Amino acid sequence: MLDVFMIFSKSGLVLFKYELATLKGDPVDALIRTVLLENRSTTDTVFKVGSYAIKWKLVNKYGIVCVAVYQSSLALTYVDDLLENVATAFPRAFKDDIADATGPLDFGTKFDTLLFEAEENSRRSNRQNRAKKPAAVKTSGQTPENDNTDDNDTGDEADDDEFAQFRSTRRGGPRGYQGRKSGSRSPKSGGKGSGNATKAKRAWNEKEDMTEEERIALDVTGSNGASADEVEAAYLRKAKVYLPDEEGEMADLDKEAAEEDGNDDDDDDGGWNFGSSAVGNFFQRLTGQKPLTREDLSLPIETMQKQLQAQNVSAVAAREICEAVMQDLEGQKLGSMTRGVSTAVRESCEKALQRLLAPKRSIDVLREARAAKAEGRPYTIVFIGVNGVGKSTSLSKVCYYLKNNGLKVMLCACDTFRSGAIEQLKVHSKNLGVPVFEAGYNKDAASVAVNGIKQAKDTGMDVVLIDTAGRMQNNEPLMRSLTKLVAKTKPDLCVQVVEALAGNDATDQLVHFDKALKDFSETTVPRTIDGMIMTKFDTIGDKVGGAISLVHATGQPIIFVGTGQKYTNINKLNAKKIVRVLLQ
Structure with missing residues (x-):
């Protein structure tokens, strides 16, 4: 998004200013001194200074300059069109006033329209270009990125099924390893070639009176499949991808915190001071007098709502955010004649989004874990969620973060149903150098968790991270089982992992x-x-609106985000960055 758009005369008089962000340093002064005052001819289409990119348009007939300033890291394809349109519309609107003007002219409403049109044309062009791209051709041995033929898509973030290649050689869920001839494919139940065979319904209820056959069916070890050592070895061969580049490497959120501490002194550069340049300081003396009406606000707010939904913000959340902006601005007067309606809407929306992302309860896992340690008890976290979203990997990343900060962590394997789940967690425990509590398959998960917490307390552990079986939200028996586990363990945190x-x-x-x-x-x-x-x-680009929808739906915060496969790839959600991406 634009940071600043200005129109000024060659004598230095500011005729119009749109300002969405306070600039650091004097980028426009640099443009004036380096290019305009020196009358330097250049074929460059953009002037870069610091973190800013500047584009400009000279209108020699009227002696004015149109300037657009934005972050150089952003590819704003609409800026050239906006400059051309403004360079035409402004003289047309004020051709009799420019020469005699003594201050800014009221161009805000027209500029909002031109900016909206330029942005919409750019988005429309991008959509058309994407539509013209040929579809990727799937060749032998290749799998498209969006191929969903597997039960769970692993993507860049390893999840509960991250060892899919190994698990694909097993058939029948938890019945253990069974070899398959090279090149053969096992038909899915009910599919072509499956005959009348039907898949036996899996018993998920936790029963104490299970038969020996049922117990064997849930056990991935023993004579009916690979041994526990073979299963664990298969996981170990895949596990190197999680290891950090260097031993003891800080987690991403620790790195970011250290960088922020080191840059505290860089925030005092101050904003752009017009008084120190040839442009003047007219804006400090001007105030707008016209109260905003719903009619003034309807178009920019409607545009904002569409933009939010395009970024994956749910329709309900986007509508409520925009209604809050309407209530905030209706009847207010603009701060200056040059502060357009679109600018006011963006500023109000930014505040609304930041309020939404501000947690009702501030959750600092490291601080709370240290407080529990001081009380002489282990800090417990239960990880829940649907199949394949990355619960085990997220748990391991949190473990790495806490262990690196001096806490003794124990893992607790309460996924007693999914084949290989315990072996997978053991591999993570070996990589991380932490103990894991497990009681095997076909056990009551709630009892395993309670016993794990007891052992952690007896052995002086500071933190217990409890892994649970994936389950769909509409499966009542499994949801009752999960509720039982959470109620019995009374964890310090109950965390849902989502993708x-x-x-x-x-x-x-x-x-x-x-x-x-x-x-x-x-x-x-x-x-x-x-x-x-x-x-x-890390895989969603600018489609960050899902974070807004999640917080809006529950009022609970996003504690961490996963940004890659390695144990170090865990970070805190940066609300300011999210808002900036949504509104750019």
């Missing part, structure tokens, strides 16, 4: 999980979800 690529489906999962924890709880005060971890956040 950024799921978009608004993640919001649906979160709402139903939270509702199930309330509906199936047998306690007077049900324990619900405290916060979220969003995985694969």
